[in-house]
Amino acid sequence: MWKFIVRRLLITTPQIVLLSAIVFILAQLMPGDALTGLIDPTVKQERLEELRVQLGLDNPWYIQYRDWVAGIVQGDFGRSFIYKMDVTELIGQRIVNTIWLSVVSVFFIYAIGLPLGIISGRYNDRLIDQLITGYTYIGFATPIFIFGLIAVWIFGFVLGWFPTGGSVAPGLDPGTLEYYLSKIHHVLLPALSIALIGTVGTVQYLRSEIVDTKQRDFIITARAKGASESRVYNRHIFRNSILPIAAFFGYEIVNLINGTVLIEQIFSYPGMGNLFLESIVRRDTTVAITLVLISGIGAILGALLSDIILSMVDPRIRIK
Amino acid sequence: MSNTLLEIKNLKTSFRIGEEYYAAVDNVSLNVNKNEVLAIVGESGSGKSALAFSVMGLHNRAKIEGEIVFKGRNIANLPSKQMNKFRGNELAMIFQDPLTALNPLMEIGRQIDEALILHNKNMPKKKRKEYIIDLLEKVEIPRPKHVYNQFPHELSGGMRQRVIIAIAIANQPELLIADEPTTALDVTIQAQILDLMRELKDDLGSGVILITHDLGVVAEMADRVAVMYAGEIVEIADVETLFENPQHPYTRSLLSSIPLVDDAQDKLHVIHGIVPSLKNLPRQGCRFSARIPWIDESAHEENPELHEISPGHFVRCTCYKHFYFPEENKEEQNHDTAQS
Numbered sequence: 001m002w003k004f005i006v007r008r009l010l011i012t013t014p015q016i017v018l019l020s021a022i023v024f025i026l027a028q029l030m031p032g033d034a035l036t037g038l039i040d041p042t043v044k045q046e047r048l049e050e051l052r053v054q055l056g057l058d059n060p061w062y063i064q065y066r067d068w069v070a071g072i073v074q075g076d077f078g079r080s081f082i083y084k085m086d087v088t089e090l091i092g093q094r095i096v097n098t099i100w101l102s103v104v105s106v107f108f109i110y111a112i113g114l115p116l117g118i119i120s121g122r123y124n125d126r127l128i129d130q131l132i133t134g135y136t137y138i139g140f141a142t143p144i145f146i147f148g149l150i151a152v153w154i155f156g157f158v159l160g161w162f163p164t165g166g167s168v169a170p171g172l173d174p175g176t177l178e179y180y181l182s183k184i185h186h187v188l189l190p191a192l193s194i195a196l197i198g199t200v201g202t203v204q205y206l207r208s209e210i211v212d213t214k215q216r217d218f219i220i221t222a223r224a225k226g227a228s229e230s231r232v233y234n235r236h237i238f239r240n241s242i243l244p245i246a247a248f249f250g251y252e253i254v255n256l257i258n259g260t261v262l263i264e265q266i267f268s269y270p271g272m273g274n275l276f277l278e279s280i281v282r283r284d285t286t287v288a289i290t291l292v293l294i295s296g297i298g299a300i301l302g303a304l305l306s307d308i309i310l311s312m313v314d315p316r317i318r319i320k
Numbered sequence: 321m322s323n324t325l326l327e328i329k330n331l332k333t334s335f336r337i338g339e340e341y342y343a344a345v346d347n348v349s350l351n352v353n354k355n356e357v358l359a360i361v362g363e364s365g366s367g368k369s370a371l372a373f374s375v376m377g378l379h380n381r382a383k384i385e386g387e388i389v390f391k392g393r394n395i396a397n398l399p400s401k402q403m404n405k406f407r408g409n410e411l412a413m414i415f416q417d418p419l420t421a422l423n424p425l426m427e428i429g430r431q432i433d434e435a436l437i438l439h440n441k442n443m444p445k446k447k448r449k450e451y452i453i454d455l456l457e458k459v460e461i462p463r464p465k466h467v468y469n470q471f472p473h474e475l476s477g478g479m480r481q482r483v484i485i486a487i488a489i490a491n492q493p494e495l496l497i498a499d500e501p502t503t504a505l506d507v508t509i510q511a512q513i514l515d516l517m518r519e520l521k522d523d524l525g526s527g528v529i530l531i532t533h534d535l536g537v538v539a540e541m542a543d544r545v546a547v548m549y550a551g552e553i554v555e556i557a558d559v560e561t562l563f564e565n566p567q568h569p570y571t572r573s574l575l576s577s578i579p580l581v582d583d584a585q586d587k588l589h590v591i592h593g594i595v596p597s598l599k600n601l602p603r604q605g606c607r608f609s610a611r612i613p614w615i616d617e618s619a620h621e622e623n624p625e626l627h628e629i630s631p632g633h634f635v636r637c638t639c640y641k642h643f644y645f646p647e648e649n650k651e652e653q654n655h656d657t658a659q660s
């Protein structure tokens with residue numbers, strides 16, 4: 001297993017380097033540079049040239065790339081033209097919010113998806129399975145933003161059970177119990193909206209895994225030993241069916257972090273997704289580039305996490 | 321008779337296809353005695369596995385009619401809770417494909433242990449482990465202590481089949497059903513597994529139902545043989561009789577299609593065609609008649625029955641009396657024309 005993990009880690013490094021290069025090229029292709037946003041008719045062209053030299057923008061690309069990477073490694077992603085502040089500072093709190101939203105969503109995705117998938121697979125083609133499958137079809141057919149809008153409208157505006165915006169009620173001191181309760185209260189509705197729609201894939205996947213596993217030969221072996229139905233399910237079918245789901249865990253998280261863009265918009269939730277849309281619309285290049293880079297690295301790490309989980313749970317990989 | 325271990329009476333196992341049930345095992349009666357090997361032979365699709373699964377109660381969506389009397393008790397359609405007391409205990413099964421019959425995520429030791437836990441609740445863990453290691457030794461697995469902690473994918477097919485045998489014999493079954501236990505293995509491994517099975521059988525004194533389509537295996541292992549075709553038994557006899565004096569056209573064609581090196585005639589009769597699919601099985605008259613069209617229709621019985629032509633030797637339908645291979649016929653004709 002360790003060999004596998006080390007090898008897997010070794011692949012990750014060139015992946016990240018390649019990603020950074022692509023993102024850098026992307027940034028170069030964008031119109032304007034770090035000074036475009038500063039343009040102020042009163043500033044003279046000569047002064048601008050001076051500033052460019054000062055910032056190293058006249059250097060050959062490889063020097064610029066090196067400087068850029070060196071900055072990133074030190075946590076310096078440049079400045080936002082719009083907010084006139086360091087990107088790091090701007091993104092910091094929002095990343096925390098988005099990760100929090102994603103973690104809660106993932107929790108609900110599995111809390112809803114695993115039991116439904118198991119029931120649906122075990123009792124396949126019975127009424128309960130048909131109901132669950134019906135739900136998954138609806139979930140697939142419903143765009144997340146429509147579902148989110150309906151949820152905000154009903155549970156936020158009409159019933160008033162949940163707040164309709166923000167990540168925490170204003171005026172609470174971080175660290176107090178109220179503060180954390182408020183955070184949970186704010187995250188519940190968007191997270192549940194994401195989970196109710198996002199879990200249908202897990203339900204269907206788990207269902208079909210279970211239906212497949214049920215017919216495998218080793219299940220007959222287990223029955224031939226005299227194992228009871230519940231034992232056959234608990235010891236043999238579920239473990240084998242959950243394996244591929246466990247392997248998708250890392251990807252699921254990454255998907256979510258990327259997928260929160262729309263939901264954050266609908267729930268006016270101050271996360272990265274929200275910021276990303278804004279940075280695109282307002283051409284805040286440094287912010288957009290940073291977010292692309294971060295989610296790219298997230299995707300690579302998610303894949304890494306998935307592979308590591310798989311290597312730990314599957315003896316066919318663990319042993320080698 | 322007290323020597324009878326299993327008695328199957330008029331067993332009919334049907335599967336539902338669309339709206340209707342089709343019998344894959346049709347009116348089969350047979351019995352297995354203690355310490356006896358009954359071989360069941362027949363081509364693919366003739367219903368051998370369906371029969372074995374019926375005895376084990378492993379079909380989940382089949383209609384089972386008739387009686388399966390095991391040690392004096394009818395176990396056909398027994399609720400699974402009661403059936404589980406027999407399965408893996410007094411009744412055990414060995415499967416065809418060792419590569420898929422073991423749980424890929426469970427250590428070998430634990431898979432055998434499961435059979436023990438289920439039927440020997442009082443045996444302490446340490447005892448069970450010792451017992452399993454002995455068992456692995458008994459089925460001639462080298463380094464049993466090491467294998468105990470290994471996973472199936474670390475073992476070869478032959479080794480895995482030994483593990484499956486170990487699982488089956490863990491509780492000293494009185495009846496062992498082996499469904500093509502060597503089909504998936506190399507020839508040399510096949511011989512080893514068969515030797516092992518014979519030893520274990522003599523050891524345990526169990527009755528064995530050995531399903532195979534390899535007549536070499538039959539000759540080597542069986543005491544009696546039942547030949548199945550299209551869900552029915554067409555001939556049943558002790559092994560010597562069956563090989564020396566086969567009667568049913570299907571049995572004869574099975575036997576003559578094995579090449580014998582020292583066969584003076586050096587001739588192979590092959591009957592073309594396959595067992596029809598379940599839906600298309602003929603349900604009336606002699607089911608084999610379609611594959612021997614050169615035999616006159618009047619040779620067949622309308623409702624073919626098993627006839628006891630000598631003690632313990634049963635043949636279905638009267639067509640066996642009139643059967644000849646088409647090549648024989650041609651030769652005769654050639655002979656005739658040469659003469660005239």
Ligand SMILES: Nc1ncnc2c1ncn2[C@@H]1O[C@H](COP(=O)(O)OP(=O)(O)OP(=O)(O)O)[C@@H](O)[C@H]1O
Nearest residue numbers: 335336344363364365366367368369370371597598
């Ligand atoms: N669960 C099932 N549902 C429907 N039809 C089935 C089922 N199991 C078996 N059959 C059909 O019953 C017939 C007998 O099948 P069976 O598996 O018993 O044959 P077999 O003699 O064991 O052949 P093989 O040598 O290939 O193992 C076949 O036509 C098969 O398609």
Ligand SMILES: [Mg+2]
Nearest residue numbers: 368369370499
């Ligand atoms: Mg079979």
